[in-house]
Amino acid sequence: MEKTSGQKYGTGLKEHLHKNVFVNGAISSVFIAESISKHSAKKIIGAHSIFLGQVRNDVINGNEVQAIDYSTFEEMAQEKFQEIREAAFKKYSLTCLHIHHSIGRVNSGEINLFVFISSVHRIDAMEASAEIVERIKKEVPVWGKEIFEDERYQWKINS
């Protein structure tokens, strides 16, 4: 297990995280399709609930959001994602749970969050979905910087 003190920002965990949760830039529809088709081998699954977050071109004080640049505290985010996963598997009867979040620049219209939950019966996947997305927004240390046309920016505030 990792050390609980003296942890430096930017350890080997980073690699691991980039593979498993964080994706550089936008999440492509091809990536989503591949994730879906991989589950056809798991024939006990009856339902998939997928949540996708898409970057909106909100207009703020007359300026249109062109993109959001996401950054994170990766080691802490990793622990939090793990905690959210474990709680979900404990509370709901799930077959699979995959979470992917963008890091770096994601243009408006592109996908920055992909939560993919599978279960035997639909109720589990669907109820887990709302709770997991809520927890990701509230508890995971990720920050979005809204980039405007002239490369001005402001830090996003989750409503």
Place this chain on the structure above:
Amino acid sequence: MEKTSGQKYGTGLKEHLHKNVFVNGAISSVFIAESISKHSAKKIIGAHSIFLGQVRNDVINGNEVQAIDYSTFEEMAQEKFQEIREAAFKKYSLTCLHIHHSIGRVNSGEINLFVFISSVHRIDAMEASAEIVERIKKEVPVWGKEIFEDERYQWKINS
């Protein structure tokens, strides 16, 4: 508008329906990916909620389900899907709503239902999703025939 009496099974509506809701055989992950990527032009969207139904290889009296063969009363299903759509747009603040259901044979592990809901704020798409899927299962005239290994079958019962 359609006639309200003397309606024959198998009219021009069939064509229309096949295009818009019913898909022959399984719904492919490529089709799903294309549906997702089409929405990147709609930059006011902040959230997509996707529900996928996958055919399970349930074992019933020792026989494993190989596939489900879906049939429908298309004209009635079309009206019901339209009613469900209209109710959803009335109740929730949605940007888009697409429903696709398989007709014909779908093997276990394959997708037979694709409900794709988009909204500005996530709560609308997510709440609508549960309600729409529930209504499709309860109210739309579609029947699934569970096919076993020796081509024996039984009619599916929705729990």
Place this chain on the structure above:
Amino acid sequence: MEVNILAFGQIADITAKREWQIHDVRNTIEIRKKLEEEFPLLRSMSYMIAVNKKIISEDVQLEEHSTVALLPPFSGG
């Protein structure tokens, strides 16, 4: 008076046909009676009736060329 009958799912297995016409029925009670005489297995089945695509919950008078659909419990989705 001619009425169109549509059978679906397990009902169509019992009737061995999916679409046909019957005559001399005035309402859905008479339809039910006539069909259950012809196909006694229907008596052990749970099914709904839709007249012109609307599910009925009580007896409905039929018109010339009404379409009566025999709907076993839905199992789509």
Place this chain on the structure above:
Amino acid sequence: MEVNILAFGQIADITAKREWQIHDVRNTIEIRKKLEEEFPLLRSMSYMIAVNKKIISEDVQLEEHSTVALLPPFSGG
């Protein structure tokens, strides 16, 4: 005693650095005080502190090489 400081999001804009060390602080109250002296803008910011990746809700004693992260409100997802 040396403590690692990590700054994120809007806080890193204010501190103009993301990672550095500070010395001679024993607890999170002292850290907060020291940082807000160096970066007065922090006083108008809402931010949480995590010690070794755990968000704290009251004062925590620090150890040699503890990592103290300054976390503005999250806006991921």
